[in-house]
Amino acid sequence: MRKIRTGFTETEIKLLESNPNVSRVSGRNISYAPAFKLAAVQANTAGEPPMEIFLKAGFSIELVGQRTPTESLYRWRETYAKYGEAGLLEERRGLGSTGRRSKTESSAEEKLQQAEARIKLLEAENELLKKLEALER
Known part of the structure; x- marks a missing residue:
């Protein structure tokens, strides 16, 4: 049976925030640095497995989760295919599916x-x- 994570402890948050590939950490989420996302997609496209990319970037798989590397790379590859490098380098959250600006x-x-x-x-x-x-x- 899979253990469901409820959130990061203060110590885990500080550890994650010390990684240069992390832009910020909340209680349950990790926001990765845009440059890391781009480098990860390029490495993955070149044939490197997601788990290896995250390990080389200094992440503890026990901390981020076993499925996180694969799921993150999948999302980032989709974004890269749709919007190119700019899609990974700029924050798209809150823009909606069409990328509309507010009125x-x-x-x-x-x-x-x-x-x-x-x-x-x-x-x-x-x-x-x-x-x-x-x-x-």
């Missing part, structure tokens, strides 16, 4: 396009209501 970050041109689309929609709605009103008479 407050829209450029002036995007805002203009959205406004024009809204105007067309409202004009079409007005025309529909006029036709409906004419039919009712």
Whole structure:
């Protein structure tokens, strides 16, 4: 039966944070340095197994978990295939599946396009209501 990890202790967090391949550690999660992700994907593509990559990078498999190297490399390879190096070097969390920016970050041109689309929609709605009103008479 597999032991389910509930989180890292303070000592484990400090140990993980001392590794240059880690950008931050929370109670349950490890955020890896972007350069490490890229190097790991390149090494894996060259034929190096995920477990060996993590061991060479100074990680204790008992600490990070037996499945973490394989699962992490799988995610990183997917990101690399979809977005290239930039996908691994920049933080994508919180951007959603399409990488959309928030409404407050829209450029002036995007805002203009959205406004024009809204105007067309409202004009079409007005025309529909006029036709409906004419039919009712």
